[in-house]
Amino acid sequence: MSNDAATPLGRDDTGQGLARLGVDIGGTFTDVVLEFGARRHSTKILTTHLAPQQAVIEGVERLVREAGMCPSDLGLIVHGTTLATNALIERRGARTAFLTTQGFRDVLEMRTEYRYEQYDLGIRLPEPLVPRQWRMPIPERISILGDVLLPLDEAAVRRTAEQLREARIEAVAVGYLHAYANPAHERRTREILAEILPGVIVSLSSEVSPEMREYERFSTTCANAYVQPLMSRYLKELEKELRQLGYRCPLLLMLSTGGLVPVETAALFPVRLVESGPAGGAIFATDVASQNGVSRCLSFDMGGTTAKICFVDDFVANTSREFEVARVYRYAKGSGLPLRIPVIEMVEIGAGGGSIAAVDDLGRVRVGPESAGSEPGPVCYGLGGTRPAVTDANAVLGRLDPVYFAAGSLALDIASAEQAIEGNIGRPLKLEAGMSAYAITEIVDENMASAARVHGVESGRNIGDYTMIAYGGGGPLHACSVAGKLGIKRVLIPPSAGVGSAVGFLRAPISYEVARSSYGRLQDVKAERLNALFSEMAEEAGNVVLAVPGVTAPNELRWAMMRYAGQGHEIVVPLPVNHLTEADIAAIAAEFERRYRGLYSRVVPNAVPEMMSLGLRISSSVHLPSPVPEQLPVGQATPSHVVLHFDAERNASIELPVFRRDDLEVGRTMEGPALVVEAETTLFITNKFRAFLNRAGVLECHVK
DSSP, X not given: OOOSSOSOTTBOTTSOBOEEXXXXXXXXXXXXXXXXXXXXXXXXXXXXXXXXXXXXXXXXXXXXXXXXXXXXXXXXXXXXXXXXXXXXXXXXXXXXXXXXXXXXXXXXXXXXXXXXXXXOTTOOOOOXXXXXXXXXXXXXXXXXXXXEEEOOOHHHHHHHHHHHHHTTOOEEEEEOTTTTTOOHHHHHHHHHHHHHSTTOEEEEHHHHOOSSOHHHHXXXXXXXXXXXXXXXXXXXXXXXXHHHTTOOSOEEEEOTTSOEEEHHHHHHOGGGGTTHHHHHHHHHHHHHHHHTTOSEEEEEEEOSSOEEEEEXXXXXXXXXXXXXXXXXXXXXXXXXXXXXXXXXXXXXXXXXXXXXXXXXXXXXXXXXXEEOTTTTOXXXXXXXXXXXXXXXXXXXXXXXXXXXXXXXXXXXXXXXXXXXXXXXXXXXXXXXXXXXXXXXXXXXXXXXXXXXXXXXXXXXXXXXXXXXXXXXXXXHHHHHHHHHHHTOOEEEEOTTGGGHHHXXXXXXXXXXXXXXXXXXXXXGOOHHHHHHHHHHHHHHHHHHHTTSTTOOSOEEEEEEEEEETTOSOOEEEXXXXXXXXXXXXXXXXXXXXXXXHHHHSSOOXXXXXXXXXXXXXXXXXXXXXXXXXXXXXXSOOXXXXXXXXXXXXXXXXXXXXXXXXXXXXXXXXXXXSEEEEOSSOEEEEOTTEEEEEOTTSOEEEEEO
């Protein structure tokens, strides 16, 4: 969106702070948060999947009215969405074609030799986004060094374009072998396609993912082309409707790295948005950890469809260069479509409030990954759902206050939820409704704990040493139970936890990251070659960051992906941000060995280090005022009571105290089991924990 006044982002022409608004579209709810100084307003609205912008507009208008503001009072809107992810999972993208080097059309189908189930003869793998008849071979060939071995057959490109026009193709991905080393053939192909297929979107692998390993590069480029028409239309429609309502402030999109970019960049590379919502949550958890002096935390985000787990060390969320989407087998690594994009590293599991519970053929309770979403949603929403979900189980157990749920905007039909659980779980297993509901929550909690354990083991971490920071609509409800299973002794529930990702959007920097393949043995690498590549990369990233008005002087980070010759995977080695000399090459070798020893406790004698690729990130924070916590109550909160229909420790129903978070005074201790309710979420304090409100307004839960 245009910024009519060329003033710093988020401030008016007097330098005063303007209101900021974060919007997160999830699979079940759309979360909207408005901040202005010490004031914060938030709301949750059921996601409107057929027209996602409707829920966004409704939430924005509701909060602006609630705050007594007008559209011109907004200085910034930050948006994250799962639309690209859902389109890939549900295969609702554009009719896409893929042009590739002759002889390589089946790379997308052949994948790699990796098998996520080594001995499964009937192993399932995800179908390529582009069917074989639209994967078109083109005669051309470029070497790994960028030399032209076979010129591009332009006549073949023109014939192919005519075929694609007849097939009414909506998007084209172009991925030639070694195009990262020389993009000339891909760029010329785009020029020809533009002549014959005007209006058809074209994605080039040399722009989307300019790195070696053709399968990952081709997969990422096809995914980008597949969702680009959908995301471009959505962003244009959202901008148009916001502008018509008078909102003319900048609209920024959250990337999977936790950085913000203008709409134009997001529309070009929508594949970088696939984890934008969870990335906002990780930033939220990092901000809470910093404010509370927690150097090691486990970020736990449970929404309506999925749960996300991320490690934060020394106030920095862990990142990765690879991500998988649309996994087809129990969320097993290697069973999805690989995307070669920078992301905040997290484990995602199909365990949310909408995850559906059933009894399998072996008489076991299974929960997820299928979700009821927002349409029809859990049975207790009264919107047509018939199969029991996790939210139904919590409602039947008495862990949700039917009056206060969703700030009273959504009445819970607990009787229907109980009937659904009894019919689908209780009757087959001959259990009472309370025990059946408890079984559902136990299974989903163990699923999440198991995913966290595996992630901890794979990354060499002792989870018991970490503090959990829980957020999302379902995070606080399940946090103490999951933490107890993991041996975590401290859990933090920050203010606005139910809309944590949307709050995190408002803490994110303007940032963009680029990468380039640059293969060579370190002893043969020339400093001038690296300087030329970094100069090119800095210009590309800087153009994105500086396109946002009001940013400060950007910061630059550089790194290299390195390994020993003959190895299959690389490690990250930070590089100095200066004009490199040959002396720096020796320093890079020493830093590689230091980091390799830190990871593996040894170096490989007589092995030769080699550089695989370079990375660069430019970021610039927008200096906006952080909200000042409102004065906390100092009175004595008086709890109400509800019935917890099954308590595992007592094997019976018990009376449960219910505290309203808005009424809690600092330092008040609450012994579990107990509930703390607020507008967007509920904290369930289990028997093993006690909780209190600290001076920062954070609920702290500690093992008794």
